[in-house]
Amino acid sequence: MNAMAPNNTMRAAKRDAYGPPEAISVTRLPVPSPNRGELLVRIHATTVNRTDCANLTARPLVMHLVLGIRTPRQARIGTDFAGEVAAVGTGVTRYRVGDRICGFRDTGLGGQAEYLTIAEDGPVMSIPAGLSDAVAAASLEGAHYAFAFLQRANVQAGQRVLINGGTGAIGSALLQFTAACDAEITVTGPADAAGILYGMGARRVIDYTRQDFTQSAERYDCVFDAVGKSTFGRCRGLLSRTGVYISSEPGPYWQNVGYALLTPLGRGKRVRFPVPYGHEHSFPFIRRHLEAGTFVPLLDERSFTLDGVVEAYRYVLTGRKRGNVILRIGEKDRC
Ligand SMILES: NC(=O)c1ccc[n+]([C@@H]2O[C@H](COP(=O)([O-])OP(=O)(O)OC[C@H]3O[C@@H](n4cnc5c(N)ncnc54)[C@H](OP(=O)(O)O)[C@@H]3O)[C@@H](O)[C@H]2O)c1
Known part of the structure; x- marks a missing residue:
């Protein structure tokens, strides 16, 4: 590692079985260490979105094939994040400690937590100048x-x-x-x-x-x-x-x-069926629109903290949110 990672624990949302929002708990886990080519990200904001709901409930049923037949292969939840690079693994060339980055993967990244690790060539991009963490998280x-x-x-x-x-x-x-x-x-x-x-x-x-x-x-x-x-x-x-x-x-x-x-x-x-394209296609497009001001993500009036994650999922599952529901993470709330 090129910089010291915080040698302690973090708070993270997880669920060990598919189910309703009540299946989620916020628990303490070790802060992960970035492997070769990976970034350790300190998360400031994430969203609770309809993809998160599908991953939580495994509905539609085809989600079992994607996420794990009987139980989810990955307990941590959260498909997107915005934050900053806290440490880098060996061989990382694209980002440095302190860079502001955001990312999204529909099968989950563990973004509803204080930290995550992600490959530098994974579904991640730098946050365009002037964008808050909340807006960056809502843009994906x-x-x-x-x-x-x-x-x-x-x-x-x-x-x-x-x-x-x-x-x-x-x-x-x-x-x-x-x-x-x-x-x-x-x-x-x-x-x-x-x-x-x-x-x-x-x-x-x-x-x-x-x-x-x-x-x-x-x-x-x-x-x-x-x-x-x-x-x-x-x-x-x-x-x-x-x-x-x-x-x-x-x-x-x-x-x-x-x-x-x-x-x-x-x-x-x-x-036509809107089969999603890879992030290597969608992210540059989204970024161009963010920078040009032709895309300003819509934020719901309600936002939550990690402690309110269960309530946030309940709200999103009503199907009545407006745009994106932000989950603010950590003491340094930049939203
Ligand atoms: N399976 C997956 O992984 C996945 C992932 C992402 C999205 N999706 C699907 O994509 C759809 C959209 O998701 P989303 O997150 O973009 O939005 P959403 O949360 O479903 O949208 C909620 C908004 O749509 C409005 N709305 C509800 N019913 C409407 C209707 N009949 N006509 C017009 N507006 C209506 C609501 O207005 P009110 O204020 O009147 O309630 C609310 O403002 C959902 O069907 C979701 O299941 C699926």
């Missing part, structure tokens, strides 16, 4: 998936796009990325968020509690369901002749996966 999960939506639909300037659910982590990032493409965007969301949605680039806002967007007479080149509440069947009529439908969920019968395989064989309306 939803934006990583939104990037996949945008790429799979190949959105062009002037296209007409409908986004169902502009106030989620995915929807709010997708709205801003799509606006940066100069597309003409209609978005659904709760009425009291209309101002936020216009501010992020919407041309028209539909209050989803009062109006069923699928009954609209408008036609769109892309329909993005960023909250996974619609189906291709209900949205088909909204699509232009070669329009594209993408949802954040596989559909009640996983039909979006089948449609995504079959509809490209024809010449008409298509379903």
